[in-house]
Amino acid sequence: MPKISERAIEMPSSPIRKLVPLANAAKERGIKVYHLNIGQPDLASPGKGLEALKNIDRRVLEYSPSQGFKSYREKLVKYYESYNIHLSADDIIITTGGSEAVLFAFLSCLNPGDEIIIPEPSYANYIAFAISAGAKIRSIATTIEEGFSLPKVEKFEELINERTRAIMICNPNNPTGYLYTRREMNQIRDLVKKYDLYLFSDEVYREFIYTGSPYISACHLEGIEDNVVLIDSVSKRYSECGIRIGALITKNTEIRKAVMKFCQARLSPPLIGQIVAEASMEEPEDYSREVYDEYVERRKCLIDGLNRIPGCYSPIPMGAFYTVAKLPVDDAEKFCAWCLTDFNYEGETLMMAPAAGFYTTPGAGKNQVRIAYVLKKSDLERALFVLKKALEAYPGRVMD
Template sequence: MPTISIRGVEMPASPIRKLAPLADAAKQRGVHVFHLNIGQPDLPTPQVAIDAIRNIDRKVLEYSPSAGYRSYREKLVGYYDKFNIKLTADDIIITSGGSEAVLFSFLACLNPGDEIIVPEPAYANYMAFAISAGAKIRTIATTIEEGFSLPKVEKFEELINERTRAILICNPNNPTGYLYTRREMNQIRDLVKKYDLFLFSDEVYREFIYTGSPYISACHLEGIEDNVVLIDSVSKRYSECGIRIGALITKNKEIRDAVMKFCQARLSPPLIGQIAAEASLDADEDYLRDTYDEYVERRKCLIDGLNRIPGVYSPIPMGAFYTVAKLPVDDSDKFCAWCLSDFEYEGQTVFMAPASGFYTTPGSGCNEVRIAYVLKKEDLTRALFVLSKALEAYPGRTE
């Protein structure tokens, strides 16, 4: 029998989804599972998007242009202008989710063997996309004790060599909720300029910043306009994960031309998704404001509740809707699996993502989990209580 590819062997399982079979089995046993593992918002999608789908009057659901519908891209220009990101429609390519935007960025900008520097912990699928492109992730460590702030420039420069081609950031960050400061963004800009690197910037959580600090996009950084590739998605801000609409944005025409070849090879981004996403731009201001206010309340509920559990620590996330929490357990992978396979309290249990899957450094994150606060406060409160009971009962508790 032929063997599968090295790429297939090396592709990591998702820490967000790999325990799903255990969660499914728990549900079949009648256990209620609180899903804290995945960033699937539970808030309603804008009604204008639902209405746009219901009122489709096409007789044929055709291919869209490979770059996405121009009407949507032109409308996005106005959206980004609200954040002082100055674009033209030609700077924007619509993709099948933010995931495809990351993958196409790598395929267009990197050769096999090229290296990307990524602060860790990092969104786990970046590793999968790098493997798909034949590139290598080199991680620079941040720690929960320091709130996941960036280390000094010298730590970056220790990793830079002749194979280094890019730095990748997620701002605000998934999985930590960290928000890069102006000083840190300028530090990254100076490195990109000094070593002539690409800067891939995943900014899908820009609506969710809780500190009052200004949002600093990679597109705001002067002097590296042609080095920047911005990754975006409608999944989080409009609760539209399932329509699979993202965007790849760059001022660099050479990158756009290369990306378009991959876009043409996959034909087109989703037609119905674009219809919904374009309509969502007409959602009233109350929609985004109410969504933001709800996440502020959920964040407080979650972080206060976590830090009241003996032995648990979580820094306060400054953006997005995740936190990484340290637990008093020997192995968070084993603990998260045990919660689903061996534990229940009054017919309930919790599903969390082991943080080890967001690190590439062996041994890192072994007692940490990522928690998404995408449940209503009543459910978060109950989930935290169930978590506290699980920690009391877990045989591998360390404190």
């Protein structure tokens, strides 16, 4: 029998979804599972988008343009303008989710063997997309003790060599919720300019910044306009993960021409998804304000509750709707699996994402989990109570 590819062997399992079979088995046993593992909001999608979905009047569900509908891209220009990001519709390419935008950026800008510097922990699928493109991730460590802030510029320069092609950031960050400061963004800008690197910037959580600090987009950085590729998606801001609509944005004409070749090869982004996303942009501002206020409350509920559990620690996330928390366990992956296979409290348990899967450094994040605060407050409070009970019962509990 022929062997599968080396690329397939190297591809990691998703830390977000790898325990799904265990969660499904728990549910089949009648156990309620609180899903804190995945960034799937439980808030309603915009009414305008849902209305457009229900009232599609096409007789043929046709291919859309490979770059995406121009009417949608023109509306996005106005949306980005509200964040002081000045674009034309031609700077925007609609993709099948933000995931495809990352993959196409890597495929268009990187050669096999090229290296990308990414602060860790980082969104796990970046690793998968780098493997798909034949590129290598060089991780620069951030620590939970320092709130996941960026290290000094010298640490970056230690990793830069003749194969270094890009830096990638997620801002606000998934999985940590960290928000990069103006100083940190300027530091990255100077590195990109000095070494003529690409800057891939995933900014899908810009709506969710809780500190009053300014949102500094990669597109705000002067002097590196042609080096920047911005990644975006409607999945989080509209609670529309399933329509799979993202965007790749760049001022660099050559990158756009290259990306369009991959876009044409996959034919078109989702037709129905674009219809829903474009309609969602007409939703009154009250929608976004209510969603934001809800996440503010959920963040406080989760972080306060976590830090009251003996042995647990989470820094306060400044954006997005995730946190990385340290637990008093010997191995977070074993603990997360145990919660689904061996534990329940009054017929309930919880599912979290082991944080080791968000690191490339062996052994890093072993006692950490990523938690998404995407459930209503009453469910978060109950999940925290169940977590406390699980930690009390876990045989591999470790106390400092």
